[in-house]
Amino acid sequence: MKIFIDTANVEYIREVNSWGILDGVTTNPTLCAMEGREFCSVIEEIAEIVNGPISAEVISLDREEMIKEAREYARIAGNVIIKIPITSEGLAATKVVSSEGIKVNMTLVFSVNQALLAAQAGAFYVSIFLGRLDDIGHDGIPILSDVISAYENYGISTEVIAASIRHPIHVTEAALVGADIATIPYKVIQAMVKHPLTDSGISRFLEDWDKLKEIVQK
Numbered sequence: 001m002k003i004f005i006d007t008a009n010v011e012y013i014r015e016v017n018s019w020g021i022l023d024g025v026t027t028n029p030t031l032c033a034m035e036g037r038e039f040c041s042v043i044e045e046i047a048e049i050v051n052g053p054i055s056a057e058v059i060s061l062d063r064e065e066m067i068k069e070a071r072e073y074a075r076i077a078g079n080v081i082i083k084i085p086i087t088s089e090g091l092a093a094t095k096v097v098s099s100e101g102i103k104v105n106m107t108l109v110f111s112v113n114q115a116l117l118a119a120q121a122g123a124f125y126v127s128i129f130l131g132r133l134d135d136i137g138h139d140g141i142p143i144l145s146d147v148i149s150a151y152e153n154y155g156i157s158t159e160v161i162a163a164s165i166r167h168p169i170h171v172t173e174a175a176l177v178g179a180d181i182a183t184i185p186y187k188v189i190q191a192m193v194k195h196p197l198t199d200s201g202i203s204r205f206l207e208d209w210d211k212l213k214e215i216v217q218k
Contacts, residue, residue, distance in 0.1 A: 001175045004183035008032040008042050012186040024052035026183040047077035055105045057083035066093035074102045083107045086114045091121040098122030115147040119158040131164035145177035168192050
């Protein structure tokens with residue numbers, strides 16, 4: 001499963017990329033606003049750091065404006081992917097820009113039906129929002145699993161992204177049902193690295209090393 005980071009914080013992206021585990025980035029105007037940054041300039045800066053896909057989200061609701069935004073963002077860098085919401089206008093815009101070779105990440109997808117329509121319109125990625133489903137009392141993982149199964153039934157090549165990740169368990173469950181990608185907030189990626197037995201093991205190794213040095217010195 002590929003690992004994307006979901007943020008507009010360039011320092012977070014730079015740090016996680018330095019670990020050698022980052023495959024791509026997803027971001028949106030809301031995340032940029034949280035950082036106090038202008039959207040296009042953030043995308044440009046991210047593209048200088050990350051070679052993998054960078055999803056940039058349109059803010060328009062009208063298909064013509066979505067198409068205009070998609071073309072504008074796609075010109076920023078060759079690895080920019082356009083995030084378009086699953087609406088009738090979004091589907092129409094996706095059909096147009098995907099036919100022009102612009103890759104689309106269809107976002108805010110919550111059902112198998114929506115995912116099937118996204119693929120039919122030409123979406124390269126489809127983002128299933130786990131956390132938001134959990135927020136309204138639905139388990140998002142079975143829906144994610146059903147989307148993957150439906151795509152496998154028909155040989156659909158659209159890649160499935162587990163999005164709206166809230167905790168490391170979401171990542172584990174997404175991997176176990178076969179998601180192609182998980183796009184993960186920085187704090188969750190940090191939590192994935194941690195394990196109490198790792199910490200205690202390192203402490204024990206250091207203690208043993210100090211004891212060994214004492215023996216050698218005697």
